[in-house]
Amino acid sequence: MDYIQIKRRYVRFLRLERNYSQNTVDAYSHDIDYLLNFLNGEGLAVEEVRLAHLEQFATLLHEFGIAASSQARILCGVRSFFRFLLLDGTLQDDPSELLESPTLGEHLPEVLSTEEIDRMEASIDLSKPEGQRNRAIIEVLFSCGLRVSELVNLKFGDVFADDKYLRITGKGNKQRLVPISDNALHEIQLWLYDRNLMNIKPGEEEYVFLNRRGAHLTRTMILIMIKNTAHDAGIIKTVSPHTLRHSFATALLQGGANLRAIQEMLGHENIATTQIYTHIDITTLRNEILNHHPRNMKNT
Template sequence: MTAEGKDNIAYKYRNYLVLERSLSPNSVDAYTKDMAKLLSFMQDENLTYRDVTLDYLQQFVAQLYDLGINARSVARIISGIKSFFNFLLLDGYIEADPSELLETPKIGLKLPTFLTIDEIGAIQKAIDVSTKEGQRNRTIIEVLYSCGLRISELTNMKFSDLFLDEGFIKVEGKGSKQRLVPISETAIAELENYMHYRKQQQPKKGSENIIFLSNRGTAISRIMVFHFIKEYAAKANVKKNISPHTFRHSFATHLLERGANIRAIQLMLGHEKITTTEIYTHMDKEFLRQEIIEHHPRNKR
């Protein structure tokens, strides 16, 4: 759909909120901002309105949590998204509402789902690593968990971001902010196993430096990771509703449970809005690595 078409729908949706739903100016502004968040996600995924499915919307919601948005705000955004798709359905832009089964978080309950160490192990055991796709997928899961990465940080990871001899990877997070994150020996071993297959691939132009490739030779997409994680969880009989973000949350939860410094965890997750240089001016990077070595279960021998 063209930019002009999207602008036209946005205009019509705002009129729908004002004229048909009789919402207050503040509510109209909130709903249109929620729509803008969704449109930005759709643009990143190269989606039209008709392409959006429940799985895509669940990935969108997972990213909201990844940004640190609380459950109450997520519930409000989902309400806005449901309103928008209801409008699209009523006006004939789509034939079915993909948000119909999208669940709203229960306010005041526990934080987003995390996995136990045994559940993570079961998911990894469900992967056939004798194939290049299997080894790639197992490596992706291990790096997500061992380093606490956002899915976008993983899919954009380049060979030039690896400093494995030093035990770190460079990560570019939100707002192009960079940080160094310690990487476990287990994740390094999985990466080395995957490199055997990666060297045999022919990347498309522009993807030569990307680590995790699809079979087409381009950077693996976030939705592809979302789907195979769901598939392996089902094979492992893990009943929790998980996404790539679940491994990031598990990373932080397991470190906290084992007494890691909360400041170190915040820095490793990239929640502080300061540059890598500023981070390591105030906190020695070897201390961050030691927090991982001492507290992350992947480093227990």
């Protein structure tokens, strides 16, 4: 069977039926190439694939030194691929149904305190053309918990300043309403004074955040900016745009917000994804107990 044609059908399925973003489609497509190269090397058609073949494939991923988290992602893509072939009628049985992913140690993402966010914002040189823009970006990411892809695509038609909320189009083109703080709105307003002096490229007028050339930003630009800003603020943690999203959720939970409400604001389809923040909060609580409980305090 022609694997090129199968892959094209699968990619079309992800894009049209699953409504995945182009970034997600590209990731699944790249990961499935590992499997197709393996099957080609073994001379196997998809109808001939059994669980034992997939377990051999998983073993090879480990032997090639691929990280456990990447192995898990690739095998998740493999299961998605075979579920598609089942739905497509190509296969009658799913050989990946009992395929296990490697066990991953629990990974708690880095979290920034409000004080660290303030330090980052204070470290920005507002005399530079992009200074106020960068300050506004950090405040919006921290105040609203947006994904970086959601921020770069934010348009003025999605900002309802009077009602203090944003209309966000997230994964799968699903829309949600996210409250925005007065601080974040104020930082955006200050950025607009600078933005109004720019030469904006045709077709880019609706994007809230622009680069120096008057075009909307890319995810990579924001990643580099946030890493550099954290460094300038003397923060030694590994900081990315997603760190601000984690910090937003953790701050809400520590403030007493309901987990379901946090799930809605983050745009998580599954509550299990949101529940990692309960682990972060428990870690914080444990540290508080170790530091402040009388049974743990040393005599001085």
